[in-house]
Amino acid sequence: MRLSNRSKVPVYNFVNTLLLMILLGGIVAFFLEEYRFDVLEEESYLLVIVPILLVVVYYLSGRQIFEYDSDGEALNFKNSNAIPFLDKALSDEFPKYKLMKYEVVDLYFVKRLYITISSKNNGSTVLKYEISYLTKKEISDLKVSLNKVIKTNKENKVSENINDNRRIFA
Template identity: 70%
Template sequence: MRLSNRNKASVYNFVHTLLMMLAIFGIAAFLLNEYRFKAVGKESYILLIVPLILLAVFHLNGRQIFEYDSDGEALNFKNRNIIPFVDRPLHDEFPKYKLIGYEIVRIFFVKRLYITISSKNSGSTILKYEISYLSQKEVNDLKLSLNKVVKTNKEKND
């Protein structure tokens, strides 16, 4: 099964650009109000705080693009940001038989996928992916596919 939200990258770029412009205009309006016009009192801080909070929430949600491929004998996970220099993209590929389990954690508007795989060195390793930007249908499809692999692995080990 293949799952990808790469086709939504242009929407995420647009939202990011809009938030950046909103933040820049907010800072400019705040500075003009403070040093030149003095039209708005203490409420001028809203021009500064709201766009910066929205931009922070956008970035704290994590990497926007998530790709999953379970075709063949390997599981392939890719997780990257729309802005290449913000953080390193994640790319992991491992055989299906190494998958021990998974967990999806939701905290407010943030969703994370934790994959546990068997490892020769330490017994097991946990890989973390940000899936906040996946729709509920995509998350359900991902769960279905991972459940299938975990179930197959448990049957082989028993």
């Protein structure tokens, strides 16, 4: 299964530009208010504070682009920002049999996917991806696909244990 919200990059770029324009407009309005008009008095600080809060919420909600591919023998995860220089892109690829479990954490504006994979050195490794910009349907499709991989892994482990027991008693 393939899942990607890369087609929404123009929307994310538009929102980013709009937020930066609102912030710039708020700063200009604040300085005009403070030094020229002085109508709002203490409320003039809201002209800067509200746009800053909007920008902070937008950037704290994580990387906008999430791509997932479970076709073949490996799982591919890519998580990047719509603006490439803002944040380092995450890209992981590992065999399906290494997937142990996953967890989706859903806070108000922030959704994260935690993937636990088996590792020879540490026993297990947790990978974190930001999925705040996925729709509910995309998240449910992702959960279905990951559950399918985990179920297959459990069935394979059970059949391997049965085969090992047959060899021991034979």
